[in-house]
Amino acid sequence: MRRSIEALFLTLLLLVLCATAGQAQAQIKLQIGSGTSAPAMDTATGASSSPASSNVVTTPRVRAELVALAPQGIEPGKTIDLGLLLDHQPDWHTYWVNPGDSGLPTQLQWQLPPSWDAGEIAWPTPHPIRIGSLVNYGYEGQVLLPVTVQIPSTFSADARDVTVRLHANWLICRVECIPEEGQFSLTIPTHSSTALLADAFAKARAQVPVALQGSSQASVDGETLKLRVSGLPVALQGQSLQVLSESPDTLHHAMEDGKDFQQQWEGADWTAVVPLSANRGQTPDDLPLVLTTNAHTAVDGAIGWRSVAPISGQWQAAAVAQVSHELAAALAKNAQSSAPTPPPASGSLWLAVLGALIGGLILNLMPCVFPILALKVLGFTAHGSQLREQRHAGLAYTAGVVLSFLALGALLLALRSAGQQLGWGFQLQSPLVIAALAALFTVIGLNLAGMFEFGNFVPSSLAGKQAKSPTTNAFLSGVLAVAIASPCTAPFMGASMGLAVSLPAAEALLVFAALGLGMAAPYLLASWIPAVVRWLPRPGAWMDTFRRAMAFPMFATVVWLVWVLGQQSGIDGAATLLALLVLLAALVWSLGLQGRARWGFAVLSLAGSLYLASAMGHNLTTPAPAPGQQASGALWQPWSEQKVSEINASGKPVFVDFTAAWCVTCQYNKRTTLSDSQVLAAFENKQVNLLRADWTRQDPAITQALNLLGRSGVPVYVLYAPGKPPQILSEVLSVKEVVDAVTKL
Missing domain, CATH: 3.40.30.10 (Glutaredoxin)
Structure with missing residues (x-):
């Protein structure tokens, strides 16, 4: 029995560790745009990629998605369209290339295949957003920022698909302003059409200002700029227009028609006198302008018209051209609200350590930890009166628990510093980790129930080595206990864990170590106090009965894990996991047989498992509708x-x-x-x-x-x-x- 359990820990625990490490690696890779589906988040803003696809980033204020339009696939020498689709929550907005009195434009930084060339954003015509006495230019609701990408003629289309990556920054405001960012990755098929969002791209292109064929002129007159624009559609003549400058710090934004802003039509030419910005910089050679109607209604298929007017004369630059006071105040306020919590006083730190220590002690009472503690009872009994082995096992178990908590804490801190937004228990938010733990406990349960002995199908030399290493088994018991227990946030732990993730790394790890020490303390003390061992019954036939009884807590834990996965991946995911566990049990049973039947049943079970995993494995990771x-x-x-x-x-x-x-x-x-x-x-x-x-x-x-x-x-x-x-x-x-x-x- 001891040989079986020890060998199981050395082999099956790797499933859990590899699954957890794989999940963490995927999340770290996402920060550099690897295209994985693991969530990414900015700690200050709450920005996170969708669990289903890394081309989507969501925050409480906006949903951002990297999209593509390639109706003919990807052909050498041709172009495709990429874009950032922003879907704002009510009352929130982002900004145009010239944000107006306050704000910052959205910025896109592309990572494309070699020699691919991404153009500038084709900015849709914005609309004024008035906040008090300020006027900004931006977008509410849904907007797509399209970009044309030139494919080089040397591009080889042998690959089935191509991955493009994007790092985007945007400032989103309501009354307060919050800087946000996201990492995006999108895989585009090379030889098939990508045109699901063709209508959205067509709408965005229709909102891009149309370039005028006529001439435009601008001349400086004191604190104003005189404009003359020709070539506008005939249907616009006689209408009042809005004038927007693509260059910040040039024109005054909060101008009122008829007061500081005067306009008129002189035949087919539109003329205006517009006030200059109080924060204007040096006079440029020319001024790119966008004209639109007050109602933003389409005329001749367009809602905006763009022209570049050469400037004659020089205006006097402001003493300091700077970000507006309103934006500076908003950003400063946001920085204060999202800044890391200052390091606590030493008294708060030690209170957090004490809370973690007590929380770790209480963690032993959680039902998810009980199966592991049951195995440790068996270990105590097996040692009998061998105090030296008991103490070594106690120290090894403590080391496994403390080091595992330190590893989880370090991983959590590392992912947060890389931009992830994770909380304690994050490893059980991965369906693959859930499935690995279910497989581990199923095999341990089958072993305890007497279905098989691991030594029957493992070389005796390996099994012998395991049997001679009870310390290794104790250490792995501690690792497994942490893997199962960490999501069960016990009383006194909540505040300590919340504080720990905001502390400097060394102090945070001290809190995690205290949590592990608290959890391991009962077993550690018992291993060093002989009186506890004397309370236990002497080794005998009852141990085999107790061993088989302990299979049921293992199977109960499997039931819980399947239920948890069902909450994440739905009924299909739970059914797929159950089917895989049945085939796993059949494989384990077959390996305990003798003769040719052993390998025949083993091959059938393994083949069935591989087929089911390939055909239905996606059910494990496909998200079910959120319970809420x-x-x-x-x-x-x-x-x-x-x-x-x-x-x-x-x-x-x-x-x-x-x-x-x-x-x-x-x-x-x-x-x-x-x-x-x-x-x-x-x-x-x-x-x-x-x-x-x-x-x-x-x-x-x-x-x-x-x-x-x-x-x-x-x-x-x-x-x-x-x-x-x-x-x-x-x-x-x-x-x-x-x-x-x-x-x-």
Whole structure:
């Protein structure tokens, strides 16, 4: 039995470690545009790539997507269109090439195959956005910023597809301004048509100002500029026009027709006297202008007309041409709100360490850790009175736990510094990690149940080496315990983990080490105190019964993991995993047979597994509809930052349940306290709106909200009352705590 368990840890644990490492590597690669599907996020802005595709980045304010138009595929010497499609949330906007009185234009930095040449953004005609006395130029709703890409004649079209990458920066504003960015990657087929968004590109091109064939002139007259433009459509004659300069710091933006801005038609020529900007720079040789109607209605198929007017004369430059005071103030305010938390005082650090230590101790009580602790009980019994081996095993287990927590903490900190937005328990947000853990526990359960002995199909020399290394087994037990236990955020851990991710690296790792030490402490103490061992029964026949009984907690853990994966990938994903586990069990059983039947059944099981993985493996990673978007009844509604603000603005309180399917504490609270009749009655009496933020799969908006609350994992329960700061409740809820908090509203 010991030989089997030890060998299993050395081989099967690699599945979990490789899956977790692969997920982390994919997320790091995304930062340099590798084209993986792992989410990326900017820690200050909440920008995150969609889990389904790295050509999409979402934030609470905008959805950005890298799109392409190649109706004839990619042909040498021809062109294709790329673009950034921005879908703004209500009241939010981004900016034109000249943002106006405040703002910054969107910037695109391309990474294309050799000799591919990307042109400039073909800016659609913007519309003025008035904020108080300011006028900006930009876009609301949905806008596509198209770019023409020239394919060189030397391009070889032998490859089936081509990957293009983009790093985009944009400033998005409502009243406050928030700089955001995203890494995008898009694979375009070489020999087939890419024209799904042909209508969107056609609409964007129709909004690009049309180049005028006539002449334009501009002359400086004191603090104004006199303009004359010819060649405009006949249908425009007699209409009032808006004039926009593509060059910032030239014309005054907040001008009013008939006052400081005067215009008239002289036959087919449009003339105007426009005021110069108070922040104007040096006089350029010419001025690119865009003219449009006040209503932005199409005339002769266009809504804007572009002309470049040579400038005669010189204006006097302003003393300092600078970013507007309004933009500077907005950016400064945003920087303060998104700046890293200052290093805490030493007292706060040691409180965080103490909280992590206590949280680690309590973590041993979580049901997801129980199967691992059961294996350690078997280890204690096997050692009997061999105190030296017990102590070595205790130290090895502690080392495995502490080093694993340090590794997870370092990985989390590294990914965050690279721009990821992750929280504690992120590894169980990957369906592949879930599947690997389910396979691991299935095989361990089959071994404990007596279906097979690992030594029967492993060379005796290898099995012998494993049997002589109980210390290695203890160390791997600690690693596996952390892999399973880390998503279960125990009481006293929430604040410590939230603080840890904002600390300097050395101090943050100290908190993670304290968490690991707290979790390993009971076993470490027991291994060094002989009295604990004397309480255990002597080795005997009961051990075989106990061993087989321990298979059921393993299988129960598999049930939980399949359920978690079902929450992430839907019923098809759960069914696929179950089918693969059945074939895995058949493979393990066949390897324990004798004679030719052993290899016959083994080949059939392996072939079936490979076929199923190739045919249906995609079901494991295909996202199911977010739980918050499914029917959740009239009581609980899906969470969004905007919905919380809207409800509070109407004068009503909001209770938010930050939860995840893989969080056992969350499910316990959901089925007990949050379903209690007294709690529901208190919510109803105070007209509390109930929102559920489901973090089963990585959600950048939820991660950002948790960070703002000083938390890095779930569960988190928050009561938002109008005009009051958020009230965070305990991780393990009680009916009295919730009722008292709601009653005080």
